[in-house]
Amino acid sequence: MLTRTKLFSASLNSFGGEPNSHIDSVCLGLPGTLPVLNRHAVELAMRVGLALGAEVRPSIFARKNYYYPDMPKNYQISQYDRPINVGGSLELPSGKVVGTVRAHLEEDTGKSTHVGGAGRIDDAAWSLVDYNRAGVPLLEIVSHPDLRSAAEAREYVTELRATLLAVGASDGKMEEGSLRVDANISVRPLGSAEFGTRCEVKNVNSLRSLGRALEYEARRQIDLLSSGERVTQETRHWNEDTGRTSPLRSKEEATDYRYFPEPDLVPLVPDPAWIERVRAELPLLPRQRRHRLAAATGQPPARLALVVERGQDELALETTEAGADPEAVLKHLEQNLADGTGRLTAAGLAGLITMEQSGELTSNQVKEVLAEMVTSGESPATVARRAGFEAVGAGELAGVVDRIIAEHPAEWQRLRAGDDRERKKMQGFFTGQVMRATKGQANGRDVAALLADRAGS
Amino acid sequence: MADRISRHDVAHVAWLARLELGDEELERFTTQLADVLDYAAEVEALNLDGVPATSHPYPVGNVLRDDVPEPGLDRAEVLAQAPETEAGQFRVPPVRGEAP
Amino acid sequence: MTAAPAAAIAAAVRAGERSASSAVQESLAAIAAGGELGAFNAVTAEAALARAEAIDSAVAAGEDPGPLAGVPVALKDNICTRGTPTTCSSRILDGWEPPYDATVVDLLNAAGAVVVGKTNMDEFAMGSSTENSAFGPTRNPHDPARVPGGSSGGSAAAVAGGLTTLALASDTGGSIRQPAALCGIVGMKPTYGRVSRYGLVAFASSLDQIGPMACTVADAALLYSVIAGHDPRDSTSIPEPVGDLNGALAGDVDGLRVGVVSELCGEGIDADVLARLESAAGALASAGAEVGEVSVPAAVFGLSAYFLIAPAEASSNLARYDGVRYGLRVAAPGATDMNVATRTAGFGDEVKRRIMLGTFALSAGYYDAYYGKALKVRTLVTRDFAAAYERFDVLLAPTSPTVAFRLGERTANPLAMYLSDVCTVASNLAGHPAISVPFGSGADGLPVGVQVMAPALGEDVMFRTAAALERLLPATASTHSAGAVTKGTAP
């Protein structure tokens, strides 16, 4: 989570840096040290909970006991049976609603590097431990088994990430480990109501990997079942290079974490006033922004995900409010403004759309003007005038059309007498000739109208 | 009532606690732990239905710290305490298997 | 026994009438002379003398070094001291020097006290005799063949033997009060959360408290008021301010309601100890207190909950000693083997026993039957005390069921050793303050302590009662009581 300091101590929460340069007595678990909870981490957790529509509850911390060299105390302080956020859901752009079970606070571990051997964990010659990450606040969000495909899983993580970014809880950088995904997957025969045995896939470090790993794992499980074998419940490691998952080696017969209430911390009891104050700080969430734009444009939220994701929904709304055709607004944002809107204003975009629709500018000219407006922030009229984009006048255009019809009698005949397909083809031919003659300055709709008029149709 | 804890149980908890016991120790600890558990079983006579758990003796809540950094520890000082170090890190024999 | 009380030393040093250096030198000389007690793990003579000189210079410059100016204080070796090894009397912390001072050490320094060294203890405070130390046992100054009690036996012996004026110790199930009783000094466990645990190496976090040991109640109160108070570094620290105790020490017990815990004045308590308890009750009654008997079943059955809660927390608190970051490492080919080899070599039997007991109590399939149940029993303990405190202001009980026992007497039988704490653990479970005051002697002329318990934040009335007992002791010279307590039938 995006705090300045660790969950239980005041050394820096920052990615990278020299190994063991952001450490203190508490996060190192030195004897005699005690944890003190970071208020900001709690409020970020509350923000996420509220964004998910979860219930923010009184909670306690517990110790999860297991040995691993990168865990300084050999227990992790986490929330177990009484997490801060319970329930909630996340609505995906598709409209699908994925339930969330809980979102709880816990501390991160340090980082081990395995040295020697082939760099693989199981034949390393020794390991090195860096505790910079130890004690960094994490929020673990557990979803219900509501996702039905790798694509949906990706959509879910994308939406979750957008929500986390929106509320300022995380920078969402999967490659830096600030957003990590453990994906549980099971398969079942078509029509079967019960879930199959699941496997948990770890080490998924990008959205793309998530899709690949789940596709692979689903196929593996289907193959097992098809050949009469069974799926064993286990944790599996995704290997990015081989594109496969493999079981994690586990020495212990069974993991027994021996959770119990953390005696060094006291209960966290957010009162209603505190919760409401945090709620009031929440920005509009991606879902709310999609719905808001949907109401303004009459388009389904699914279509608006991209515009919202790019943060262009505010501009879209203002442009629409300025009277521009919503469809034209969206089309420009989707197709021509992938790299950002720069200094483009709502009024400018609205004006440009008016010029485009009145035929003052051709579609090619619109693109050029738009690009210029993004950099300069000028009005479309100013840009168009400077570029010499004066639309070909109506009288002038009629002359050009007549001349080209005269120059191509055979083609003209085919246009007049041909079937639908032939007529469309020839219409394209004549439009092209007119455009070439006017160096693309003619308005396509006017050309079509003139051709129709001359053909007497 | 020496069956409150078996030799297998003791061997298992020793493993969970990263301790190794010889045969004699296993025998002795099993008997000693069973004695203590027998004594502790006194509480079985108490009616604990509906009694809430107490994990903190004094009721305090919402103890929070502002998210303000403070200078951490000097790395050299910390590493000087470690049994083995390398390149600014704590060096340990090879770790077999990933964290659970 | 020792020279001047702490209050007198500090007053003289502050007034420029005697030097801190002389006080510290006396202490260091006594420590050197009392080496056979095995009270100290480390003596920080050089630093102590330097600090004493600094205090003397401050006084000469007209500054006030504070209420403990120049007073030599020993610290139990589980209280972290920057740059001085803190061992918990365990091999596993071999060579470790904390990079910070415990909050209580900061407070001692700010009050002008001079730390003279670190005292021996049962390894990680697990024990009642100070025999479970990797550095050998501490002996009782009253009889070197006997234990000083534990786990804070080193601190108790240091104060009782006159090696130092004051000592800090920790009490998880009686580890301050029981050795204080066995050594004939005053030892007090504060309300849980009154004294910061920051820098106290944890045994059982929800039970541990640091507290004072001294020769007099007034000195214990003085040291307590220096170390008590809110600490933002300890989340379980109590925010309410600590009151002034001077009134309490001078106050009388006229009309004070004193309940003698019936479960702790019968079976399982030696007759000589019971005689002193009755004598103490009688003395209070003759001083105007309303003394009665009160049943607090939890005072006894709490012990079973303690056996499960303390080891459970300990099993987790002691997981960090794994040979990776500090302390002992025993080489082995893999990380896990190294953890096992290190812990197996680094911990003594008692620590291993408690770690395994606690691991078992928390483990899958046994949690509800053991740890989960113990937490509920803890609730009953608190309720039992609450009921008793509706009728009484303080409770009176023995501190230890016996006087100091012989070295080796209970080492073969852990359960017998655990029963040494039967009178003290309930206060830890409830988080209440309690103090042991010497009240004459029992078998073989060995000291007997009487325990005064009070409700949470009741240090005031607890000290008032303790001070009264101290004043009343000379009047009750013999080992026989005034017979003020009517024997009730224990359930």
Ligand SMILES: [Mg+2]
């Ligand atoms: Mg977790």
Ligand SMILES: [Zn+2]
């Ligand atoms: Zn087993």
